[in-house]
Amino acid sequence: xxxxxxxxxxxxxxxxxxxxxxxxxxxxxxxxxxxxxxxxxxxxxxxxxxxxxxxxxxxxxxxxxxxxxxxxxxxxxxxxxxxxxxxxxxx
Numbered sequence: 001x002x003x004x005x006x007x008x009x010x011x012x013x014x015x016x017x018x019x020x021x022x023x024x025x026x027x028x029x030x031x032x033x034x035x036x037x038x039x040x041x042x043x044x045x046x047x048x049x050x051x052x053x054x055x056x057x058x059x060x061x062x063x064x065x066x067x068x069x070x071x072x073x074x075x076x077x078x079x080x081x082x083x084x085x086x087x088x089x090x091x
Contacts, residue, residue: 001066001067001068001069001072002066002067002071002072002075003064003065003066003067004052004063004064004065004067004075004078004079004082005062005063005064005065006062006063006079006082006083006086007060007061007062007063008060008061008062008086008087008090008091009059009060009090010059010060010061010089010090011059012090014041014056014058017056017061017090018041018056020061020089020090021043021054021056021061022043023089024054024082024085024086024089025043025045025054027081027085028045028081031081032047032050032078033047034046034047034050035047039053041055041056041057042054042055042056043055045065048068048071049067049068049069049070049071049072050065050066050067050068050071051065051066052064052065052066053065061086061090063082063086065078
């Protein structure tokens with residue numbers, strides 16, 4: 001099982017971070033057919049072979065995902081995409 005764990009610090013505030021995470025989620029939905037739902041300050045991201053969450057903390061965002069065997073082959077692609085978006089919005 002492959003794991004993705006990415007954290008970025010920011011000073012945008014929770015509301016703006018929430019908006020950005022929602023934008024990133026829409027992109028993940030389009031590209032990887034995931035389903036998302038908010039649970040408090042965490043966006044749960046799921047589909048067959050992917051189980052993850054994007055958490056909004058005080059001054060940081062963190063994505064942690066577990067990828068199943070088949071989706072694990074896409075780990076590099078998915079990880080680069082999330083890093084790119086986190087760098088674009090939170091760096």
